[in-house]
Amino acid sequence: MTMVTEIESKVMAAKKASIILSSIRTGEKDKALEAIARALDNNRSSILQANEKDLENAEQLKREGKLSQALVDRLKVNDKKIDSMISGIRDVMTLDDPSGKTISSIELSEGLNLCKVTCPIGLIGVVFESRPDVVPQIMSLCLKSGNAVIFKGGSEALYSNKALFDVMIEALRNTGTIPYDAFHLMETREEVMDILRMDQYIDLLIPRGSNDFVRFIQDNTRIPVLGHADGICHVYVDEAADLDKAYNVCFDSKVQYPAVCNAMETMLVDHTVASRFLPEMAQRYMEAGVELRCDDESFSILENIKGLKLKRASEDDWKSEYNDLILSVKLTNSMAEAIDHINSYGSHHTDAIVTEDEQKKAEFISLVDSSSTIINASTRFADGYRYGKGAEVGISTNKIHARGPVGMEGLVIYKYVLIGNGDTVADFENTGKKKYTHRKLDISLENMLNLKTDKKVM
């Protein structure tokens, strides 16, 4: 038996509390969310003061060249950001509780009934860089869905994270109903690796940060990771494209906000429309300051346009997420070639086609192996809020559990509940006294249990 570390004891406490938390009723959870929102509103000055401390340290580190301006920006908390934390929490209050829902029910045999019911996953590990607003956002999503959380933020946001967390925990403590031991904030630097090793207790990891950060997490843990490292998204302009739609979709996918995972990084253009489409498109990109990295064929179409930021693409460009006003461009001989390029070089995140051909729409959707496939619209739409989820846990490129923009539905799993009357398998399979009916029911677990109390079941 090894010694239990302080971290481990916190994680074990959270795991234990997660069981209680999973049985708290929706109404109590919503009251707790309102209490958290109010507490943030009432404690603005202490939060801003703590953030001031982090910002001073960050400025110092920036002067020493150890921190980028972008990271300092993401660290900053002001009244407007607190407003949006608060409204984010109140948004979560309005969303459906995803746990405790009967997915299906079936009669196995007379008086022997099976229910499949959603329940929280259990204990979520949240590992994040910089942005302190991750704390209230994930806290509210996990609380509403009934999951416990271990937070581990970066040292650069030490004071801000602690101030936010302490205010929220104090509010939970005052509710008297929420097992606040379900939520812990880890503080020292060494604990990231410790958390990644706790696959015995932590059921799911949500990393928030740069691509390299997420990849580091994915590469160093056996805990399932919900998220994505790369976002190498494509738009394919088909020979049957409406070129006006293509200009708009390609422009928006690259320019509307280039620093994010769902921005386009490579534009694929069918060779039959390239000479009509590319010059005008390049003109629009030029006005927005976009640099183009072209394969030989597209380069030769564009090389005489004055003022273009034009380079030749190398093999590396097809694998690059620029997150910037840079776009690689490649001509293809067919949709099949474009799809093959997308499946080979892409990150299975979000890929779009511009075409008017109904058959090609269906084929593209079917054959592109990405979490979002898009017809005649910008890749930038692939996002939890735009997809109508109300709140986003993250975007996943996983092939199991949850894929694409993930809302609270990604924070629940299900369990089977079987209710009998002393039934034995021997009666069915040894003596043959009973027979399986496997009759579909349309009845919730509550009704099946015939509960007269108002106690929450799941």
Added chain:
Amino acid sequence: MTMVTEIESKVMAAKKASIILSSIRTGEKDKALEAIARALDNNRSSILQANEKDLENAEQLKREGKLSQALVDRLKVNDKKIDSMISGIRDVMTLDDPSGKTISSIELSEGLNLCKVTCPIGLIGVVFESRPDVVPQIMSLCLKSGNAVIFKGGSEALYSNKALFDVMIEALRNTGTIPYDAFHLMETREEVMDILRMDQYIDLLIPRGSNDFVRFIQDNTRIPVLGHADGICHVYVDEAADLDKAYNVCFDSKVQYPAVCNAMETMLVDHTVASRFLPEMAQRYMEAGVELRCDDESFSILENIKGLKLKRASEDDWKSEYNDLILSVKLTNSMAEAIDHINSYGSHHTDAIVTEDEQKKAEFISLVDSSSTIINASTRFADGYRYGKGAEVGISTNKIHARGPVGMEGLVIYKYVLIGNGDTVADFENTGKKKYTHRKLDISLENMLNLKTDKKVM
């Protein structure tokens, strides 16, 4: 760039073929299943001959003490086993195709519609010991759901696996519609570790074999593993139990088939009913040859019964999966103590309560963190066939994706399909020209695409 090995090239070929396979229509897949079933029927002698070779080698290894009789038994293929392979495949034909189903659809804005549609996971790795019947079973489930498969069996079943696989592949080849490159059987011994390393291509692993075998797989791969290692299941006999039900449930859970994961390993008994319940229960177990390993309290109740196989339990017994006619027994002071024991020592597989108390039923269901929680019925019911799934991929104790007995629904994920008309995010979020409506639709992807052709969409 490292050299591509032969194994890697097979895996890459399967991954590529998985894309084509994902778009094959249900009717074609069912035809292929029928072709496979017939081919097995028509090639019985070559399969039995190959199995004979494996059995000869196995008998030799058994004589050298390198293989157990149980393993030799599991290796054996006869006409009856081929019959059940064939009927298993025909059962899968009758099941719903789980892929290509529209889960939900929503209008983001006028003319901009989003569909969430199920699709195959992609490439499944199946790593198994002994039982050659795994090959047709998993092959049929994966083919029906549209997934490619890499099989890796043990060397003891080399000839049997190859004979079964070759017969099925030849049948697929003759269909002319199924991309048979989606299915590969690995042959040499070294390849297990190679497969476990291929997380870039393989989306999900299904291990079939002993607990140690499954644990080895889980501990040596970054690929998600669908399955479970331990099956430490409990029955808790509550103070409000109907004892007649308790006798039946506890007897069946242990005795009906003790060698499997959903058999009970520990019986927890409330101290208030112990002296009434245990002597009669022990008598029944004695007649079935069950050895009891008791904590001090239950030991003192039973020690004077003549002929009982009775031992004192140690801490290790609470963590043991006997898979045999052995049962550990523990008294508890409350249901809370029983639940705590189950959540701490159990494997989160299947746990049951015997009680007539409605409130306790609800609490047990809510607080026991297991894939199946059972009220007044045997733990042995936790199984894909008994749960009405028609066919079982495996039983999962994972907390994400699929939990409990898993049917073909565990072999699909979903993708989002967004269909627009040249829509840009800038129109919503920069110029404010458009507004999100987020109106729920009740329309399938096929209808949304307005497809006039009979081509399968997903």
